[in-house]
Amino acid sequence: MGINRREFLKIAGVSVVAGLGGASAIDLLRRAPVEASQVSPNPKALTAKRWAMVVDTRKLTGADCKRMIEACHRIHNVPDIGTKQEVKWIWTEEYKHAFPDDMNKFVSDEVKHKPFLMLCNHCDQPACVRVCPTKATYKRADGIVMMDMHRCIGCRFCMAACPFGARSFNFGDPRPYVKEENPKYPTRMRGVVEKCTFCTERLAEGLMPACVEVSNGALVFGDLDDPNSEVRQVLRSNYSIRRKPNLGTQPCVYYIV
Amino acid sequence: MYDGGKIITGLVVFVGLVTFPLWSNVGKAAKKPDPKIDTPVIQQLAEKKCIEPKAFMQAEHMKILNDWRDSVVRDGNGIYVSSSGKSFNMSLQKECMNCHSNKKKFCDECHNYADVKPYCWTCHIEPKEKEKVAWASIEENS
Numbered sequence: 001m002g003i004n005r006r007e008f009l010k011i012a013g014v015s016v017v018a019g020l021g022g023a024s025a026i027d028l029l030r031r032a033p034v035e036a037s038q039v040s041p042n043p044k045a046l047t048a049k050r051w052a053m054v055v056d057t058r059k060l061t062g063a064d065c066k067r068m069i070e071a072c073h074r075i076h077n078v079p080d081i082g083t084k085q086e087v088k089w090i091w092t093e094e095y096k097h098a099f100p101d102d103m104n105k106f107v108s109d110e111v112k113h114k115p116f117l118m119l120c121n122h123c124d125q126p127a128c129v130r131v132c133p134t135k136a137t138y139k140r141a142d143g144i145v146m147m148d149m150h151r152c153i154g155c156r157f158c159m160a161a162c163p164f165g166a167r168s169f170n171f172g173d174p175r176p177y178v179k180e181e182n183p184k185y186p187t188r189m190r191g192v193v194e195k196c197t198f199c200t201e202r203l204a205e206g207l208m209p210a211c212v213e214v215s216n217g218a219l220v221f222g223d224l225d226d227p228n229s230e231v232r233q234v235l236r237s238n239y240s241i242r243r244k245p246n247l248g249t250q251p252c253v254y255y256i257v
Numbered sequence: 258m259y260d261g262g263k264i265i266t267g268l269v270v271f272v273g274l275v276t277f278p279l280w281s282n283v284g285k286a287a288k289k290p291d292p293k294i295d296t297p298v299i300q301q302l303a304e305k306k307c308i309e310p311k312a313f314m315q316a317e318h319m320k321i322l323n324d325w326r327d328s329v330v331r332d333g334n335g336i337y338v339s340s341s342g343k344s345f346n347m348s349l350q351k352e353c354m355n356c357h358s359n360k361k362k363f364c365d366e367c368h369n370y371a372d373v374k375p376y377c378w379t380c381h382i383e384p385k386e387k388e389k390v391a392w393a394s395i396e397e398n399s
């Protein structure tokens with residue numbers, strides 16, 4: 001047993017150096033083939049600097065809203081649970097819940113009882129993104145507040161932070177509650193949060209969001225940064241409101257009332 | 258030696274327990290995995306080639322899928338141009354499983370053998386496999 005401390009340290013040092021060198025050599029060898037290939041966006045993809053939506057509530061009836069909700073939930077495999085543990089991407093709300101900042105005591109009967117279409121506002125200053133500890137929720141360059149389901153740990157900070165109730169938690173496995181699976185889109189699993197994505201998967205293929213497509217023109221979707229876009233034209237010629245604007249999240253879904 | 262008998266018996270039992278996995282599996286070599294690519298879509302391909310060479314796919318498919326998911330979800334890139342210059346949709350459900358619609362006989366075959374449990378399928382929907390397909394391949398094997 002003739003090894004003293006000094007010799008041991010020498011051997012250890014040499015092995016560490018050898019080990020590090022060896023590992024990097026292996027990495028270099030392995031990485032080569034993947035980098036030979038390239039990735040690119042779909043050339044048909046719809047792009048914008050700042051996606052936004054305008055909901056023309058004057059043109060919307062309860063039946064219209066139902067049709068849009070069904071279209072969205074069907075193609076995104078959103079489970080229909082029907083209890084307090086419901087999962088929703090798009091839903092309806094009464095005026096007083098949708099716009100609680102409106103302090104007017106008396107509003108018109110029509111507005112009072114009309115269903116308002118609610119969805120994630122894809123805020124410009126999204127509270128949900130600021131609190132997400134894993135960056136599972138993040139804001140894309142085109143303004144869409146997106147989720148990477150692979151990374152969500154289900155801490156629900158984002159649900160606490162979002163002032164619009166736009167996010168739902170999967171308390172259990174959602175699969176049994178998905179009536180008709182869309183084989184082109186994933187479901188979610190137990191323990192993750194989900195919400196509307198402005199149909200990023202459809203925009204990437206050159207299609208408008210599903211709700212916009214079935215809205216008969218009541219929803220306008222486009223680039224807020226482009227002064228000539230349809231959303232900007234509609235906003236220029238109509239008075240619009242947003243949900244809880246005083247909270248400063250800068251919602252990008254506008255409502256014409 | 259005090260208590261020699263007990264110690265030796267104890268040692269024998271100990272060695273027996275420790276080597277249990279070895280001797281209990283003697284002669285029961287696990288069947289070599291044999292993934293099948295005989296799906297209708299692949300049969301109709303003029304050139305039966307995956308996006309990259311077979312050996313590379315065998316070794317690296319998990320890494321490719323990882324890269325794809327970040328590329329699609331994070332960077333919005335949906336198209337993969339392979340080393341042969343062909344373009345593919347970076348989508349497990351829409352591209353990979355379109356050809357490999359036989360998950361049980363393709364993915365599971367090796368994953369079960371290697372005892373790896375990828376969690377792709379907790380969210381991504383696997384292709385519906387008809388019982389008939391399973392029966393056909395059983396007949397084929399017998």
Ligand code: SF4
Pocket residue numbers: 119120121122123126127128129145161162163164165166167195249
């Ligand atoms: S509405 Fe809520 S979930 Fe959507 S971006 Fe704003 S804070 Fe986030």
Ligand code: SF4
Pocket residue numbers: 131132133134135136137147151152153154155156157158159192193
């Ligand atoms: S629940 Fe998921 S998305 Fe929400 S804050 Fe936690 S990790 Fe982020």
